Amino acid sequence: MNRRQTAAVSATIGSVAALVTAIGSWLPSFWNDEAATLRLARLSWGQLLAFVESKDGVHCVYAAFMHVWIQIFGESELSVRAPSIIAIGAAAAGLYRLGLHVASSAVGLAAAAIFTVLPRTAFNGIEARSYAIATALVIWSAVCLLSAIRSRRRWWFAYVILMTLSIYVFLYSVLVLPAFLVIALWGAPQGRTRRLRVALGVLFPGVLAVPIAAIAVYQSEQLAWLQNQLLNPYTIGVETFFGSAWWMTLIVLGIIVICIVLTRLAIDRTVVFLLVWLLAPLLVLVTASLIFQPVFTPRYVSTSAPALALLTAMAVVSFPRRFAVGALAVILAAGAPYFVAVRADTAKPGGQNLRAVANAVGSEAMPGDAFLLGDLGIVSLRPRVALAAYPTAFADLVDLALRTPYFSTGSYSDELVTRDELKERIRTARRIWVVSNDDASAEVDLMRAARFDRLKKTEIGDMTVTLWRR
Structure with missing residues (x-):
């Protein structure tokens, strides 16, 4: 496909993903976290600045955006959640483009479909919080990075801007930088100096994010509520990406394992890149929680969901076409019950209405x-x-x-x-x-x-x- 066709397909995928995510998004009642978003967004600019100086400074960029948003579109459930819905569409479109970069059009299409119904996406897509927006920014940062590696210099600027913004929107986006470093160095030109330049380019958003990281450390007491977060194999291995849909966990992992056992999924640089993207943020947060203080809750690893979708898509597409279509259909069907459940009136955590x-x-x-x-x-x-x-x-x-x-x-x-x-x-x-x-x-x-x-x-x-x- 040429660029125009690729853009058209991406836009179509993004539009479909956004429309699917929007279905029933207005049905659940707001809950505590969304009420916190609204309280920040309602503040005047002066009040907002004063507030984030003492608490939740890491959310100042998202709060500022939502302040403008609700001034224009109001505070209905649909309007307040619309930025997340749009972000899921943008993320799906970007994931298709990323699939094209690392594998094929079929992988990109399958990844976008799997990502859209993944329980973590189904939840974040109708949540008035920053996770969906940060995830979309991370995906498009990866697209720009892979384009930059192919000697398109202007894409480096796009990568740095998008990745830095993703970190300011959601601080833990910084944890995907190790994966980006892996794929960048693997495909970087030979020579120590060139590789050093590539490494610095990949990590530069982390340097630009030092101010927001410093604020997070200064206001670290606001994570005290995580003392009550359960840290066990279920919360880590299932809830992180699948919520309560444990059956989908078994299906996805089963397909990936079968694919590896049958050696249909070669452990090449793309797979290593995706595994680091998938596991590094999770391992960092869990390890830090065990050694220092609690910093893990399942939704904090939201920006790794695209890696899981891509890895699963690569496994599915590696099989013969008839089996691949059937496997993809099973995965999408497995996500349907959770997709419907999170759109009930009392679907938000705590079951409140x-x-x-x-x-x-x-x-x-x-x-x-x-x-x-x-x-x-x-x-x-x-x-x-x-x-x-x-x-x-x-x-x-x-x-x-x-x-x-x-x-x-x-x-x-x-x-x-x-x-x-x-x-x-x-x-x-x-x-x-x-x-x-x-x-x-x-x-x-x-x-x-x-x-x-x-x-x-x-x-x-x-x-x-x-x-x-x-």
Whole structure:
């Protein structure tokens, strides 16, 4: 194919991948992590700068982008997740181009298809976080790097820009640089000086990313929540790329192993490149977690998913055509249940439906009503997250617990009044909406102690919405 045809095929693949990813993307309720994205994106430029100076500086580039995005497109689930949907399309198009570089058009097409239904992609594609965008940038960085190795000098600039941006969007993108160094040096011109130049060119984005890395070290306490992250063969070997779809893990690994045993997949420079891309980030994070402090959670290895898709595609395409088509169909079918499951109303981690909670209050509340949202227990499961996710539902109501909003506290959490102050505020209200869970029944106790009568009770998952009147 000529360049125009290749571009047309890439654009078609990207469009299809984006459209497939967009299916049902608006159905799941926002959850804690997406609420955090929204809280950052809503800040003014001055507030955002002040916030990231004390917390989550590594997300400042993504937050700045999302600030502009929601100003233009609003805060619906579809619009807030659209950047990730578009990024998956761009990633699939880039993966096709990468497949062309390292193998064939068939490998590129199969890799794009596998990547699109891979559980890690299915999750990231409808998540208002930076993982999908960083993955797309890494893929296109690899495309530019391989073009640069073929003596197209202008591609070096494109590689450095895209790879540096990927690291600023998601810091752990830097962990794919060892794989890029492997493929670059393997195909580099002979001579120590030339190889040194190539190595410096590959690693230069890491040098440019020193400021964001320094911020990450300075704010390392924000990773304290990873103390509760399970580190075992399942979370490492299955959840990293397959989520809860353990059956797909067996199918993909089985195909790769069969291919290797039958020596249909030669261990050449492309396979080594993909293996390093696949395993290096995982090994670094797991080792660091075991020796120093927890830094691993499955989605932190998202930028390695393209390597798995390409490696699987190479294995599939190595077989006779009829078997290859059947194997690809099995893989795509295996990904379908998870693809559908993550688009349920309560599909986000924790099974919360914060949208339903907010609607239960906002649809029936009257101006002047007050609300009290539970703020005890696991941070990501606290009912008060509903206020961050869907603030318009509470806009005309009185927040009994609020002392200082989050943008003045330097954290994602509002500063709340003391229990005694809360008791005083409750006495001034006539109708109060209370949202509690098993860890926050203290709110209900306060209402009873203040001699309020419960008018209504609605169970929404693990949360309870109640209306109280004096």
